[in-house]
Amino acid sequence: MSLRSATLLYNSAKALRAYQPVAVACKRYLSDTSFARGIFMGELREDELFPYPDVLSEEQKETVSMMMEAGHAFFQETNDAAANDANEAIPEDQLDQMRALGMYGLMVPEEYGGIALTNTMYAKFGELSGEYDLGIGIHTGAHQSIGYKGILLEGTEEQKAKYLPSLASGEVFACFCLTEPSSGSDASSIKTRAVLNEAGTHYVLNGSKIWISNGGIAEIFTVFAQTPVVDAKTGETKDKMTAFIVERSFGGVNHGPPEKKMGIKCSNTAEVYFENCEVPVDNVLGDIGGGFKVAMKILNNGRFGMGACLTGTMRMLITRAIDHANNRKQFVSNLREYQGIQQKIARMNLLCYANESMAYMLCGNMDKGAPEYQLEAAISKIFASQSAWDVCDETVQILGGAGFMKDVGIERWMRDLRIFRIFEGTNDILKLFIALNGVQDIGKKLKSAGTVGAMMGLMKSKFLPAAPLKTKVHSDLAPSVDMLRGDIAKFSVSVSEQVIKHKKKIIEQQVLLNRIADVAILLQSMGAVISRSNTAADKGDTSEITLANAWCADSHRRISVLLEEMASSDVSKIDLAILEVGRKALDANGYLAKSPVGV
Incomplete structure (x- = not known):
């Protein structure tokens, strides 16, 4: 199919969409759980958990199918990912065709x-950049998933009308400016400041932001800066983060040269x-002093697509690996005949299935109006970025x-994938975010129960999975359901014991x-695959x-080990010994041991 035909097909798909938004048409959640x-x-x-989200109408599915066909045509006929990587840029003619699409x-x-x-339609279309060119995915995602997402989520009607048309068309690009030289995961420690002028008409913005995707080509910036805010109760002035919509045309906005990166070049x-x-x-985004909430809302909302x-x-990687295993002969037999290869292929399939199940449960529930999904979004981001890396490595x-050879192309995917465990919240920080949110909930429950003994007795009786x-779940899934119920009960009691032990x-x-x-990530994945496979079975596909x-059995085994370790x-004691080595190495500014040969 030619790009012109693909574009016409895409525009036809757009014309077909005459539907009420899913968030309105579907029954909204009644609780914040x-x-x-x-x-x-x-x-x-x-x-x-049940049923697995089915949020697309037949018309929407047809639209997505036609969009996917147009997208495949663009990536196969026009986009050259290897050339983009080598040239460290996207040609202008490709950008024009992306605008047209x-x-x-x-x-x-x-x-x-x-x-x-x-959300679900966007997520499905996003699979294309994952399949063909992650650099393109970062470029478009930095523009719309976080770059101007704040205007969509928190902008006034005037701000939306002013900025969204040119941003949606790709006439101008947007970026998200939060990270600074001294502020990475600790977003609240930013140093960029914005002070209201004497006339009260403008904020004067000073500071710098680093590693900004689209930073050198953007015309519209979502910028976070410290602003002096007077506490209404105490009268005390404190710095609080505020979000701003900044235009390059305002003046005083400059950028450095493009960064030299490992991947997504x-x-x-x-x-x-x-x-x-x-x-x-008028370009304050949200409330004065409310910038941290705006930033977190953008990031939480943007993670679902990853x-x-x-x-x-x-x-794509699984297909490449299977094709090689089916056709490569070593020691008389094809690679496919060896258990070691079969185990790798199985693991790759299971990781992809669990990831896909969580990803579409998340965006489906968002489309149904779920008011709370920040933990699910963090879990999906962590799991996706780690699983994709593992699949690529295998x-x-x-x-x-x-x-290992450049011409084969897999090395580019490995370079591109490495950033996903770092940006939009590092996996390390997001794990602490997940755990501390859960620990906080348990702490509140323990406090409300009165005595610790009473609470633990209540928990151990209440949470027995009897x-x-x-x-109604398909009978063949019964063992997995039992493992999930039992593991959730054991996990809650185990974490409660740790809260009691360590307190604050x-x-x-x-x-x-x-x-x-x-453990929480594995439990979420078990729930998602059970729900998805059960819904498929209800439709006749077992x-x-x-x-x-297979995924639940393996997850249950790993959960058992983790709970025993907790x-x-x-x-x-082993953990303390290992941490001591780390502290000593940090004190020594390097490797601790001397050369075994004495030189």
């Missing part, structure tokens, strides 16, 4: 010139400087020497908190039950 939060309380929240305004409402896709990354940039008061995007990557291993589910100092126990997050049961004093 989430499945992930319930895990910590020892609850298997069935209403959050509407790729810069996928979730913008039609009245502002966008395509008005739902075709996406522009640059430092951005603000020097006495005058920003109209799981779907990396599903596209994993599917693909290189299966291909052997060929996988009662059957209200939801549990925040300092990062090794323990990482284990807690790892093929996914094998995948779900409770073991011997493991705690």
